[in-house]
Amino acid sequence: MNNHVTANAAPLPFIDVGAQRARLGTRIDEAVTRVLNHCRFVNGPEVIELEKQLAEFAGAKHAISCSSGTDALAMLLMAWGVGPGDAVFCPSFTFCATAEVVPWVGATPVFVDVLADTFNMDPASLEAAIAVAVRQGLKPRVVIPVDLFGQPADLDAILAIAKAHELKVLCDTAQGFGATWNGKRTGSFGDATATSFFPAKPLGCFGDGGAIFTDDDELVSVLKSVREHGQGVDKYENVRIGMTGRLDTIQAAILLEKLSIFEDEVAARDRAAKRYNEALADVCIVPVVDPRATSVWAQYTIRLPHGVRDGLAATLQKEGVPTAVYYRIPMHKQPAYAQYPAAGNGLPVSEALSGEVISLPMHAYLDEASQDRIIAAVRRALGK
Ligand SMILES: Cc1ncc(COP(=O)(O)O)c(C=O)c1O
Numbered sequence: 001m002n003n004h005v006t007a008n009a010a011p012l013p014f015i016d017v018g019a020q021r022a023r024l025g026t027r028i029d030e031a032v033t034r035v036l037n038h039c040r041f042v043n044g045p046e047v048i049e050l051e052k053q054l055a056e057f058a059g060a061k062h063a064i065s066c067s068s069g070t071d072a073l074a075m076l077l078m079a080w081g082v083g084p085g086d087a088v089f090c091p092s093f094t095f096c097a098t099a100e101v102v103p104w105v106g107a108t109p110v111f112v113d114v115l116a117d118t119f120n121m122d123p124a125s126l127e128a129a130i131a132v133a134v135r136q137g138l139k140p141r142v143v144i145p146v147d148l149f150g151q152p153a154d155l156d157a158i159l160a161i162a163k164a165h166e167l168k169v170l171c172d173t174a175q176g177f178g179a180t181w182n183g184k185r186t187g188s189f190g191d192a193t194a195t196s197f198f199p200a201k202p203l204g205c206f207g208d209g210g211a212i213f214t215d216d217d218e219l220v221s222v223l224k225s226v227r228e229h230g231q232g233v234d235k236y237e238n239v240r241i242g243m244t245g246r247l248d249t250i251q252a253a254i255l256l257e258k259l260s261i262f263e264d265e266v267a268a269r270d271r272a273a274k275r276y277n278e279a280l281a282d283v284c285i286v287p288v289v290d291p292r293a294t295s296v297w298a299q300y301t302i303r304l305p306h307g308v309r310d311g312l313a314a315t316l317q318k319e320g321v322p323t324a325v326y327y328r329i330p331m332h333k334q335p336a337y338a339q340y341p342a343a344g345n346g347l348p349v350s351e352a353l354s355g356e357v358i359s360l361p362m363h364a365y366l367d368e369a370s371q372d373r374i375i376a377a378v379r380r381a382l383g384k
Pocket residue numbers: 068069070071094095097098146172174175195196197198208209210
């Protein structure tokens with residue numbers, strides 16, 4: 001392969017929000033203009049319509065839109081009254097928000113290891129973490145399985161453990177919205193699900209946003225109160241401590257347009273992931289999807305022998321191929337979180353993965369020529 005050809009080529013994007021905007025043409029501009037004209041910037045009609053369409057899409061009875069994925073997680077812990085003395089089980093190999101909300105309510109995050117193949121919560125480690133929490137005098141209350149990089153966690157095993165230990169299941173599908181487990185979409189499992197519409201997510205808005213999914217009518221009325229400063233029947237009566245947790249109408253209008261092409265985008269991501277897998281399986285460990293799952297490929301993440309990753313990233317950067325590392329430090333090793341309990345064996349898989357994974361460009365508009373350029377650069381950098 002001729003090195004200087006790719007070295008001189010324009011840098012590729014890691015995700016391509018602009019290509020999606022071009023595909024939608026003026027639809028988003030028109031949707032935003034409609035909101036600018038009706039002026040119902042908070043709790044406008046687009047918010048109600050989006051909640052209806054999101055619930056239908058996910059196969060949940062209710063969708064409650066909110067200000068971010070982090071707030072979605074926090075609002076659920078607040079609504080359930082989780083607090084001091086309670087243990088909330090989180091994978092260590094995740095984005096910090098999963099665990100961050102737990103100390104917000106005064107509860108204790110307890111870190112759980114992940115599986116080496118899917119990078120998702122290890123059910124055996126969850127059992128070990130529950131035993132650690134009980135030994136420390138904590139009350140096991142909630143487990144937060146994360147659908148890391150777009151693939152649902154092993155919900156069969158986690159739901160069974162949660163049932164046996166009377167834990168609430170709060171699914172964190174910030175990265176996995178649109179993925180399926182046993183043929184059903186995320187958002188339809190556990191007691192409730194939180195998701196994020198951060199711009200880089202597979203379904204992203206043009207700012208911050210999130211949503212909660214649940215079939216529980218009573219929980220919905222508490223969440224709606226939490227979202228509006230803990231309001232009661234009267235707007236200026238406060239029956240609980242709440243927050244400003246709403247999704248702006250403009251973001252809802254944008255999301256409605258994007259939701260209309262989301263299924264097609266997920267299919268394009270899946271095609272790109274399959275092409276990567278076929279082209280790279282002999283040079284690195286490519287991602288594995290559980291046969292019960294489909295992924296939305298929030299990230300396409302490969303695994304390399306320890307010590308190889310950073311050199312690969314530097315070489316690819318020179319060739320205009322961006323990469324990212326999710327996550328360089330597992331949560332139980334983060335300075336702000338190292339004080340909290342963990343499953344008890346040092347969480348060896350989370351520690352190994354944090355030194356070995358690297359994510360390649362992935363989005364619905366990755367054309368074959370660009371992808372071939374990435375594949376060739378990776379193979380060349382790895383000496384293949
Ligand atoms: C696994 C996970 N949980 C929670 C969040 C928080 O979402 P947000 O950035 O919308 O607050 C994110 C995304 O950033 C995430 O990746």
